[in-house]
Amino acid sequence: MATRLPLSDTEAMTQRVDLATLMDRLAIDELITRYAVAVDDADWAAYRGLFTTDGRADYRDAGGVAGRAGEVADWLAQTLRSFPVRQLLVVNRRVSIEDLGGYPGDSAEALADYLRPMRTEAGDGSVSGGRYTFVLARTEGGWRLRTVVAHEKWRRARGALSAE
Template identity: 35%
Template sequence: MDIQELSDKIEITELLARYARGVDARDWDLWKTVFTPEAIIDYSSAGAVVGSRDEVASWLEKGLAAVPMTQHFISNVEIVLNRDRAKVRAMFYNPMHLPGMDQPSFCGGYYHHDMVRTEVGWRSERLVEENQWFVNPLEPPLSR
């Protein structure tokens, strides 16, 4: 692994940490910096929204305003680089306290990112969440 590949992988890993911090801090301007302006985000596997970066940021801001606690852990990051593009697969674990629930809820799965190197660094141009499991979900799922 050369220095450029190592640097790229560190930058991409830090981008994933920024994603988690943006969501959990409800800092939607920070969250948007993870993505290209034209990015598509797909949370449909969790019964949530699919849309552009700005559409999803707006949906998250409204939907998570009622959620008192979330914490995203991202691990087992796999990055396949191809010059100025990267395929990224990372596991997530997300404990949360959903509104109206007496007990905490938990979900986990994979984030699949298509990343591109831009003038301002690596950014995700496509995110697909692959939710593998959900303990104590809201019934019905969060509205779209």
């Protein structure tokens, strides 16, 4: 069995920084997942809670509105009522955390692709896809969304989309 030498101060610090960055990435990933779940479940209180106090969302490129997170949540609640069947899939996440000379900072950006099928009670609906840009800030309560911007790349709409 090999004898393990104690870590140097530099090696120990590097491991702590790497661990902090890893924990930040996991927290950001969880936040983006909670965003998708809040939209799917129409949990607008949870949606509002994901944002900083000055947080904004911009869905204009996908046919929606832009504004403060609370105002956009109200618009989503009204608009998505027409689509009781929906599932927001957020994938291919690329996270960049501010680098403060080797230490993780308090801001980050994540790019993530999305796929969003939706269907009305009558069976009409659409499927769209695109990319989100999430700008995040570390707060006393953890990572929060400062801005969310949807960049729709494509949409297919038709009647009687099947759930099968």
